[in-house]
Amino acid sequence: MKEKTFQSIQEIGFTSLIDKIKTYGGNRRKEISKGIGDDASVQLVDETEAVLTSSEIFLEGVHFDLTYHPLHHLGYKIVTAAVSDVYAMNGEPVQILTDIAIPNKYSVEMIEQFYRGVDAACKDYNCVLAGGDTTASHQFLAISVTVVGFAKSEKIIYRNGAGKDDAICVTGDLGGALAGLRILMREKEYWKSNEEQYFQPDLQGYEYVVKRQLVPAARMDFIKVLKSANLKPTALIDLSQGLLADCKQVAVQSGWGVELFSPAVPISMETRKVADEMKEDVDKYAFYGGEDFEMLFTLKKEDVERLAANFDDFAVIGRMTENKSEFRINTGEGESIEIDI
């Protein structure tokens, strides 16, 4: 027998796995102008219209913990994650398909709660729950969500369009979702060590960050501003993996380096408070924390003021540099740190 080597996925990482998977795209069609590698795939309908599609899977115990994540909120959050990928192409989400694999321990009422959350999000983002699958599972809930949207082909914004010296910008503030998770996990530990029957977490004073974790909002408003102001960022991605990981995607795909100014990265007071309590560096929350679902985008320098005249919830946090291999963070104390990501 031929000897086989076992290479674990943990060894190569999911990013490398995706790179491998890309190489299996053995079949091509002219309709698919963008496949794996951006927030959503792009399927051309004709010369002007395109369909955008994206799909994600969420597992109980890996991506969410039902001890502190109400099913209603979870339903809302997975729709947010889905539509955010269409907004990150400068498109408009139209329909949502949810697959759900349900263990015996879940009641009909619990699953209805989940769908109430999906429904609420569909209303907020003007989407329709148009399909999906329900089936049995082992002891864990598994949920997959697909979004289908539209965009005018010329309006689509990819990750690879950033130009040299373009301003790197983000909407909202960063690190809040991770700060919320830290608080929820602390409360869960307290609950476990005290063995109280009913879990009543004390979240007073942490409402903002907990909401960022449990029911984040996708930036539909930002896409509307771009449309009304007739502005087009050169690159766009949603902040789902964390600022550095997502910014790296833009840098690598666009072929430029990155210089960030860490004091410019917007962080909420509550996020700072949580980092202080946890005795952690708040910059790490902002740089590595995922699931904020804010938009990271690059703008030609001359467009920054035009956007600022129409929209006040964004910050310029850096610029694209000529040195392709560079990923640099300048701190407020005058330090300049080269990051290897």
Added chain:
Amino acid sequence: MKEKTFQSIQEIGFTSLIDKIKTYGGNRRKEISKGIGDDASVQLVDETEAVLTSSEIFLEGVHFDLTYHPLHHLGYKIVTAAVSDVYAMNGEPVQILTDIAIPNKYSVEMIEQFYRGVDAACKDYNCVLAGGDTTASHQFLAISVTVVGFAKSEKIIYRNGAGKDDAICVTGDLGGALAGLRILMREKEYWKSNEEQYFQPDLQGYEYVVKRQLVPAARMDFIKVLKSANLKPTALIDLSQGLLADCKQVAVQSGWGVELFSPAVPISMETRKVADEMKEDVDKYAFYGGEDFEMLFTLKKEDVERLAANFDDFAVIGRMTENKSEFRINTGEGESIEIDI
């Protein structure tokens, strides 16, 4: 505290759960002309073009058993299941998105095998693997697959279009996938009771039914025939849940009764052989066995001969009747059985 009643999903069944979910479609958009309830959802692009979408989830130990299901075949099969839903709307699949949640025990090579299967199916069905998500899982593999296709709006065939006295037809032969599963499970039992290190199932003489279970083919050929012969069935569904369950969908949604002639239901010799060996009624395989991925369709009586002139791999197995609540099977022995499904 308010007392809550626990209603299990097993109690109401997944079909009733889907009926409940349908009622949460609180948001509507004119683009979505068909949502939950057919093989795929229909999103209108303009007056003539539509996008078709469908999504399904598969769990290790629930939907597949890797003891006898090679990952390469599994990759092929999930694409078959997906594109079959688009063919069942008389559409053309264009892209596939796969989400995969992977436990530690899987190697990179195993996941590559899965994607090789996906890729092979994409080539056969002329689709593109255009996206999806890879993530970690607990001890079980979870796979979701979404298909996106196109159709001319006027060509789309729904489940609800069957007319009174229309002929009920199926492509290919039925029950083979279940017969294959029976054989594979028997071999697994043998393997377990003998504790051999290497599992070498003896499948000689069962190649056809095992293939029906492990690598079924979607009926792309039938859709091509409809196009070239300019024929349009009145209703169309793919046989994924089993003949009776899927036929019931057509009957209920179209608002007519059903009369089937059981001797006319096509069954392969190998399927008959398996049923004999298992001491089971082969009609049960054909009526209740799922995953054959054949097409069930209804034709106006005058179209039956026209189709037969162009295509020889189908059979007329019954007709739609006036009595809406009727679901009758006439046997070869002159019996007439009213089925409650």
